[in-house]
Amino acid sequence: xxxxxxxxxxxxxxxxxxxxxxxxxxxxxxxxxxxxxxxxxxxxxxxxxxxxxxxxxxxxxxxxxxxxxxxxxxxxxxxxxxxxxxxxxxxxxxxxxxxxxxxxxxxxxxxxxxxxxxxxxxxxxxxxxxxxxxxxxxxxxxxxxxxxxxxxxxxxxxxxxxxxxxxxxxxxxxxxxxxxxxxxxxxxxxxxxxxxxxxxxxxxxxxxxxxxxxxxxxxxxxxxxxxxxxxxxxxxxxxxxxxxxxxxxxxxxxxxxxxxxxxxxxxxxxxxxxxxxxxxxxxxxxxxxxxxxxxxxxxxxxxxxxxxxxxxxxxxxxxxxxxxxxxxxxxxxxxxxxxxxxxxxxxxxxxxxxxxxxxxxxxxxxxxxxxxxxxxxxxxxxxxxxxxxxxxxxxxxxxxxxxxxxxxxxxxxxxxxxxxxxxxxxxxxxxxxxxxxxxxxxxxxxxxxxxxxxxxxxxxxxxxxxxxxxxxxxxxxxxxxxxxxxxxxxxxxxxxxxxxxxxxxxxxxxxxxxxxxxxxxxxxxxxxxxxxxxxxxxxxxxxxxxxxxxxxxxxxxxxxxxxxxxxxxxxxxxxxxxxxxxxxxxxxxxxxxxxxxxxxxxxxxxxxxxxxxxxxxxxxxxxxxxxxxxxxxxxxxxxxxxxxxxx
Amino acid sequence: xxxxxxxxxxxxxxxxxxxxxxxxxxxxxxxxxxxxxxxxxxxxxxxxxxxxxxxxxxxxxxxxxxxxxxxxxxxxxxxxxxxxxxxxxxxxxxxxxxxxxxxxxxxxxxxxxxxxxxxxxxxxxxxxxxxxxxxxxxxxxxxxxxxxxxxxxxxxxxxxxxxxxxxxxxxxxxxxxxxxxxxxxxxxxxxxxxxxxxxxxxxxxxxxxxxxxxxxxxxxxxxxxxxxxxxxxxxxxxxxxxxxxxxxxxxxxxxxxxxxxxxxxxxxxxxxxxxxxxxxxxxxxxxxxxxxxxxxxxxxxxxxxxxxxxxxxxxxxxxxxxxxxxxxxxxxxxxxx
Numbered sequence: 010x011x012x013x014x015x016x017x018x019x020x021x022x023x024x025x026x027x028x029x030x031x032x033x034x035x036x037x038x039x040x041x042x043x044x045x046x047x048x049x050x051x052x053x054x055x056x057x058x059x060x061x062x063x064x065x066x067x068x069x070x071x072x073x074x075x076x077x078x079x080x081x082x083x084x085x086x087x088x089x090x091x092x093x094x095x096x097x098x099x100x101x102x103x104x105x106x107x108x109x110x111x112x113x114x115x116x117x118x119x120x121x122x123x124x125x126x127x128x129x130x131x132x133x134x135x136x137x138x139x140x141x142x143x144x145x146x147x148x149x150x151x152x153x154x155x156x157x158x159x160x161x162x163x164x165x166x167x168x169x170x171x172x173x174x175x176x177x178x179x180x181x182x183x184x185x186x187x188x189x190x191x192x193x194x195x196x197x198x199x200x201x202x203x204x205x206x207x208x209x210x211x212x213x214x215x216x217x218x219x220x221x222x223x224x225x226x227x228x229x230x231x232x233x234x235x236x237x238x239x240x241x242x243x244x245x246x247x248x249x250x251x252x253x254x255x256x257x258x259x260x261x262x263x264x265x266x267x268x269x270x271x272x273x274x275x276x277x278x279x280x281x282x283x284x285x286x287x288x289x290x291x292x293x294x295x296x297x298x299x300x301x302x303x304x305x306x307x308x309x310x311x312x313x314x315x316x317x318x319x320x321x322x323x324x325x326x327x328x329x330x331x332x333x334x335x336x337x338x339x340x341x342x343x344x345x346x347x348x349x350x351x352x353x354x355x356x357x358x359x360x361x362x363x364x365x366x367x368x369x370x371x372x373x374x375x376x377x378x379x380x381x382x383x384x385x386x387x388x389x390x391x392x393x394x395x396x397x398x399x400x401x402x403x404x405x406x407x408x409x410x411x412x413x414x415x416x417x418x419x420x421x422x423x424x425x426x427x428x429x430x431x432x433x434x435x436x437x438x439x440x441x442x443x444x445x446x447x448x449x450x451x452x453x454x455x456x457x458x459x460x461x462x463x464x465x466x467x468x469x470x471x472x473x474x475x476x477x478x479x480x481x482x483x484x485x486x487x488x489x490x491x492x493x494x495x496x497x498x499x500x501x502x503x504x505x506x507x508x509x510x511x512x513x514x515x516x517x518x519x520x521x522x523x524x525x526x527x528x529x530x531x532x533x534x535x536x537x538x539x540x541x542x543x544x545x546x547x548x549x550x551x552x553x554x555x556x557x558x559x560x561x562x563x564x565x566x567x568x569x570x571x572x573x574x575x576x577x578x579x580x581x582x583x584x585x586x587x588x589x590x591x592x593x594x595x596x597x598x599x600x601x602x603x604x605x606x607x608x609x610x611x612x613x614x615x616x617x618x619x620x621x622x623x624x625x626x627x628x629x630x631x632x633x634x635x636x637x638x639x640x641x642x643x644x645x646x647x648x649x650x651x652x653x654x655x656x
Numbered sequence: 657x658x659x660x661x662x663x664x665x666x667x668x669x670x671x672x673x674x675x676x677x678x679x680x681x682x683x684x685x686x687x688x689x690x691x692x693x694x695x696x697x698x699x700x701x702x703x704x705x706x707x708x709x710x711x712x713x714x715x716x717x718x719x720x721x722x723x724x725x726x727x728x729x730x731x732x733x734x735x736x737x738x739x740x741x742x743x744x745x746x747x748x749x750x751x752x753x754x755x756x757x758x759x760x761x762x763x764x765x766x767x768x769x770x771x772x773x774x775x776x777x778x779x780x781x782x783x784x785x786x787x788x789x790x791x792x793x794x795x796x797x798x799x800x801x802x803x804x805x806x807x808x809x810x811x812x813x814x815x816x817x818x819x820x821x822x823x824x825x826x827x828x829x830x831x832x833x834x835x836x837x838x839x840x841x842x843x844x845x846x847x848x849x850x851x852x853x854x855x856x857x858x859x860x861x862x863x864x865x866x867x868x869x870x871x872x873x874x875x876x877x878x879x880x881x882x883x884x885x886x887x888x889x890x891x892x893x894x895x896x897x898x899x900x901x902x903x904x905x906x907x908x909x910x911x912x913x914x915x916x917x918x919x920x921x922x923x924x925x926x927x928x929x930x931x932x933x934x935x936x937x938x939x940x941x942x943x944x945x946x947x948x949x950x951x952x953x954x955x956x957x958x959x960x961x962x963x964x965x966x967x968x969x970x971x972x973x974x975x976x977x978x979x980x981x982x983x984x985x986x987x988x989x990x991x992x993x
Contacts, residue, residue, distance in 0.1 A: 304776075362907075371927040372766065372773040373907075376900035386699065394695050401692060405685045484687035491691035513809070519699055526697040536694040539687055579805075583779065 042098050064094045067107065074108035077128035081121065089115065105136055123155045127162055134164045134172050239441065240655040246434055247648040251641045253430050254457065257423040258637030261464050262630060264416035268468060269626045271411035272475055276619030279404040280483055282335055284612065286397040287490040289328040289349070293393050294497035295601075296321035297385040300360050301504040302587050302594065304367065304378050322357055329353065332396065342399040348392040356381050356389060375508070382505060386498075394494075401487060411475045411622070417468050424461040428454060431644075438651055449647030453640035460636040463629065470625035474618050481547045482615025486608055488539045492527060493604040495536070499523045500597050503567060507574065507583055517571075530557040530564070547614065549607060556603040563596040727834035731942055733844045734952055735991040736960035742798035750951040751796055754824055760796060760803045762789045763817050763826035763946075767900035769923030770978045771829060781805050784978040785827040788846060788945075791970070792825065795961045810897055811877030815840050818946045825958065826946040829917060831879045841951075842944030843958045844989040846971070849917035850937035851880050854924055856906065861913065863935025867891040870912035873902035883939050884915050903928060917941045922982065942987065963989060 036048040041060040047053055068090040072079035079086050093114045100107040112129040115121050121129070130153045138149055149166040165173045235241035299318040303310040329349050336342040359381035366374030431454045438447055502520040506513035528535015532542075537557070544553035566585065570593065573582035586593040745751035754760055764772040764785060772783040790800035806823050808814055814830050817823045818840050829849070832842045853872070855861050861870070868889035874881040876895035885893050894911045896902055902914040903924045914921065918933065925931050947955050965971040966986060975983035 359904075366927065367776040370776050372769050373900050373903045373924075373927045374776060375767055375774065376898060376904045379898070380901065380904050397695070398692055401688050405688050408685075479684075487691045488687050491695050495694060495697070515699075522697050526694040536690060539690045543687065580779065 043095060061091075063099070064091055067094060067099050070104040071108040071111050074104045075112060075125075075128055075132055078108070078112055078115075078121070078125045081125040082115075089120075105132060109133055109136055123158060126153050126155070129153075130162060130164055131172065131174070134166050138166045138172070238655075240652050243438075243648055243652045243655075246437070247645055247652070250430060250434060250644045250648070253427045254453070254637055254641045254644060257420075257427040257457070258633050260423040261420050261460070261633050261637075264420050265464065265467070265626055265629045265633065267413075268411060268416055268471055269623065269630075271407050271413075272471055272619065272622045272626070275404060275407035275411060275475065275478070275483075276616070276623055278335075279400060279407050280486075280615060280619065282332070283397070283400040283404050283483070284486065285328050285332055285335075286393065286400045287486070287494075289325055289332065290390065290393040290397050290494050291490070291497065292321040292324040292328070293349075293353075293385065293390050294494055294501065296325065297382055297390070298497050298501035298504060300363075301378065301382055301501055301508060304363070304375065304504075304508055310364075318360075322353075325349075325353060336396070336399075339399050339403075342396055345392040345396040345399070349389055349396075352384060352389050352392075356384050359384065378508075382501075386501070390498075397490075404483060408475060408479050412472045417465065420461065420464050420468070424457065427457055428461075431457065434648075438648075442651055442654070447647045447651075449643045449650070453643035453647065456636050456640040456643065460633060460640075463632065467626045467629050471622045474622035474625055478615050478618035478622060481543075482611055482618055485540075485543045485547060485549075485611030486615060488536060488543055489604055489608045489611060492536055492540055493601065493608070495523050495527055496597070496600055496604070499527075503570070503586065503593070507570070507579075507586055520567075524564075530560045532557070544607075547611070549610065552603065552607055552610075556600065556607065559596060559599050559603060563593065563600060566593045566596060726837040729990060729992070730832050730834050730837060731845050731944075732990040732992040733842055733944065733959055734955045735993055736963050737953075737956045739795060739957070739960045739964065742795055745796060749957075750824075750954040751957055755796055758802065760789070760793045760825070761823045762792075762803055762805055763808045763814060763823040763828060764789065764805050765828045765899065766805075766807045767898055768829065768920055769926055771919060771923065772827070773923075784847070784974055785829070787974050787977070788965075789825070789827050791965060792958065792961055795957075811875050814946060818948050821948065824947070824954070827943075828946075829920060829941075829943055830946050831917075831941040832944040833879060836946075839949070841947045841949045841955045843947065843955060844962050844991070845942040845944055845987040846962060847919060847943040848984060848987045849919045849941040849943060851883055851915060851939045851941055852918045852921055852933050852937060853935045854906070854914040854916070854921040854931050855912065855934055857930045857932045859912070859932075859934075861934060864891065864915070864938060865889050865935075867913055871910070873905050873911040873914045874916060875899045875902070878916075879939070879941065880915050880917065887938075900924075906931070917943075919943075919979075922979070959989070959991070 033048055036045075037051065037056075039045045040047040040051075040056060042063060047056050065087065068087050071090065072086060082089060090111060093111050097107075097110060097114070100110070109129065109132055112121070112125070112132070116126065116129065130151050134149060134151050137151075150163065151166075152161060152163045154161050160176055162174065162176055232245070235245050296318055299314055299321065303314045303318070329346060332342075333346045333350060336346055359377050363374045363377035363381060366372075366377060368374075431450060435447055435450050435454075438450070439445055499520050502516040502523065506516035506520065526536060528537045530537060532538045532540065537560075541553060541557075544550050570582045570585050573579075573585065584591065740746055740751070743755065745755045764781060764783075766772060766774040766781055768783065770783055772781060772785045774780070775782050786805070789803060789805075793803040794800045796802070806817070808817065808826065808828055814826050814828050815836060818826055827846075830836070830842075831849075832845065836842075853861070853864055853867070861867055864884070864887050866889070867887075868891060870891050871894045872884050872891040873894040873896060874884055876897060881893055881895055884891055891913070894905065896905060899916065899920055902911070902916065905911045906914055907928060914924065915938070916924075918937075921933055925933070945958055947958060962971070965974075966989065971986050975986060
């Protein structure tokens with residue numbers, strides 16, 4: 010006796026009579042649906058007739074559940090089902106399950122053709138993903154091999170998508186190529202051919218189970234209803250067009266805002282911070298150079314030098330305070346500001362101690378000066394340089410995002426999508442209504458084209474002006490500032506070497522290293538090469554030539570001082586540097602002055618170009634808002650006419 | 657269709673504009689990179705051969721050195737010869753070469769008050785050792801100013817510069833000892849210093865025995881630093897490059913005491929009256945002028961000048977000029993042949 014038929018014995022009873030009754034009932038039922046011997050007391054022929062009627066009823070339900078299977082079996086369907094039904098009791102109110110069991114029974118006997126097997130596979134997928142009133146949440150894969158046509162059918166169930174069917178060629182297991190992908194989304198929207206196929210697949214399931222309403226998700230059903238009629242389609246089209254046009258507006262606004270922010274940040278935040286950091290570095294270096302040079306001249310410094318030192322210190326303190334407020338976010342910048350802010354008072358304290366001791370003629374003053382200078386050159390100036398570097402990198406980042414191609418590409422791509430859709434819908438409407446022109450849609454397209462052209466022109470202008478700001482402005486500022494800082498370091502080296510009276514080999518070496526970094530005045534290499542090419546770019550050759558002439562003079566005097574120093578003529582060397590017959594200090598001052606002028610010229614070039622860059626995008630944001638909303642309205646108007654024609 | 661052509665043209669225009677916008681106005685960070693690279697030029701340092709601070713190596717060397725004949729009496733220097741007339745140095749002598757050069761090259765310190773320091777008022781070097789060297793210049797040229805002072809910044813330079821010939825003589829509080837005698841020659845002792853301890857006047861320490869675990873400053877490469885590391889109370893040595901840096905460190909509270917020669921420490925006391933000398937002498941520190949071993953004739957000449965200054969009282973007068981009443985006795989010269 011088949012296993013599942015034994016289960017029919019189960020019947021709960023309390024009394025013996027009920028037990029007996031239940032047993033007989035189960036025997037009768039078993040005899041009727043499974044063809045076992047009939048219990049006594051029943052008319053055998055009538056019982057057989059009832060049994061056959063039951064099986065035929067089941068067969069009809071199963072044929073409805075899997076019509077393909079029934080069609081492929083043809084006349085043999087009922088006899089084969091009878092064979093199957095003899096071993097299988099009916100499923101409670103579950104024709105699809107019964108049909109799948111029947112199909113599997115036949116499949117095991119290898120009597121099914123490819124069409125029936127495909128239907129069976131899809132039915133199994135549906136059954137497995139949709140039995141318990143709610144849809145399955147995890148993906149499922151089923152496959153069948155169609156040897157006759159040399160292909161594999163893979164059915165994949167993904168929660169949000171439904172069942173997707175993929176046919177793969179099966180020539181060799183190593184050469185499988187996707188031949189075609191058919192998407193079986195229930196209630197599928199676009200092409201008529203597919204939706205017919207789908208309807209067949211789904212209707213079979215829905216009839217069998219009787220649960221078609223819960224199967225389709227609401228949005229797709231809504232879409233299908235709308236797409237069924239022409240005015241519905243037009244409404245959908247209008248919604249899509251408005252959406253795309255507004256999306257274009259959003260993308261363009263974001264792109265414009267990014268660019269505007271970058272240009273504004275470069276012009277109004279990072280570059281000014283860079284200049285502040287440069288002023289800080291320079292005033293610190295200058296304070297040190299002035300203090301050490303002062304020591305060379307003897308106990309009482311000239312009031313001018315003292316003023317210069319105090320001015321440098323004031324400037325540095327002010328810049329540190331300002332930078333401390335404006336540098337946010339960057340930890341290394343904050344650390345650098347903290348270092349400068351805490352060490353600068355120590356430095357000035359040591360300088361004042363040096364000064365007080367010097368005034369009494371005590372050599373410990375020189376030791377204090379050395380200590381202070383070591384603190385300045387070893388800790389404070391490097392911290393200022395780090396700060397400068399942070400700001401310079403931030404400016405570079407602003408330039409990068411100010412000219413980034415992604416904004417242009419995004420706007421252009423979005424414009425192409427929007428315009429393409431607009432044009433396609435105009436063709437569609439022209440075919441639908443036999444009218445060539447839809448004025449409103451045409452106007453919407455022209456508005457979009459105009460807006461895109463405006464945005465792209467704005468981008469191009471902003472980009473080229475920002476690039477000009479960098480190439481002729483901030484590049485020069487950076488290179489010239491670095492030159493000035495290095496020259497001040499060289500000056501300080503010179504003074505310290507002289508102050509060490511022949512014992513300052515490390516300062517002489519540092520001077521040489523600094524000069525090497527600067528490169529020769531002819532600008533063949535080093536930082537001066539950059540400065541020279543920048544001067545050529547900005548037509549500032551004349552003032553740069555002045556500067557290099559002075560630099561040559563400075564180097565010549567430096568060499569003379571070196572020669573005097575080597576020959577033990579210290580008093581002469583010192584006086585050539587800073588004393589009564591001083592030659593070097595005025596030259597150094599002239600170099601600083603030259604650089605200062607060139608830097609401020611570069612700075613104003615930067616400011617002009619950067620301001621122009623920001624103004625290139627002026628008005629674009631409200632323009633985008635206005636024009637996109639305008640063209641969206643035009644789309645609605647243009648399609649509204651057509652939709653109204655259907656009422 | 658008219659619309660179609662119009663719109664295709666417009667599309668083409670959009671694409672062209674996008675391409676143009678993307679193409680023009682690029683930025684580059686060459687200038688940024690170059691200027692940052694230049695600013696990053698590291699502070700140049702002069703490679704100096706620093707002596708290894710391995711105490712065992714010192715011990716091994718010491719065992720060897722005690723066998724050296726020079727170490728029998730380290731203070732004995734070459735016997736002087738008769739001094740030639742200034743400006744007429746004997747032919748072939750090292751003094752003749754100095755004379756022909758036109759000036760004596762002397763290594764000194766510019767931070768040691770009373771011995772060798774730069775007077776901030778005049779911008780000139782002054783002190784006991786400077787005056788001694790000027791006497792030397794007078795003996796060679798008849799002119800005390802025919803001299804080129806080279807300021808020595810590290811203790812090691814004092815011997816190295818003599819060895820490599822970049823200076824003729826060094827007078828910079830160099831203690832004569834057996835180890836140094838292996839490399840250079842010394843004149844007779846011109847000053848007998850003692851290694852002492854200087855502390856702030858508020859300090860409770862009464863000698864090196866109370867400085868266990870305290871930071872004690874001394875110049876790197878000096879006998880004072882070696883000596884303080886050997887003390888049984890285990891002070892923490894705090895080496896600095898230049899002597900006077902110790903006073904800065906003491907005044908800023910970075911060290912608890914300074915150890916150096918009493919001569920130098922007296923100079924510190926003059927500059928900072930809120931200090932006191934404590935404890936007894938840790939070690940005698942006889943000063944000699946450093947001269948290259950290859951110039952024994954110059955050693956004898958210098959000793960001759962010193963002998964004359966001892967004899968005519970001018971050395972005593974120099975002591976009084978710089979050290980006043982606290983001046984010690986002028987040490988007796990000891991000679992070998």
